[in-house]
Amino acid sequence: xxxxxxxxxxxxxxxxxxxxxxxxxxxxxxxxxxxxxxxxxxxxxxxxxxxxxxxxxxxxxxxxxxxxxxx
Numbered sequence: 001x002x003x004x005x006x007x008x009x010x011x012x013x014x015x016x017x018x019x020x021x022x023x024x025x026x027x028x029x030x031x032x033x034x035x036x037x038x039x040x041x042x043x044x045x046x047x048x049x050x051x052x053x054x055x056x057x058x059x060x061x062x063x064x065x066x067x068x069x070x071x
Contacts, residue, residue: 013048 031037036053043049 031052034054038051038053041049041051
């Protein structure tokens, strides 16, 4: 299984499907730094954004938690 580039901010649905293709449907996914998945939002033609409840500010390639929604 090919590992996705950790620094890749954009990738295609096809790339994600390829990565997940061999995983059983029951496999759980976790997000680094304890991120909580919120929703997927359409941002344009062929562009979707994965959103998380937490908000981060990135300075000098170091993420800084600036808001956590505990709802």
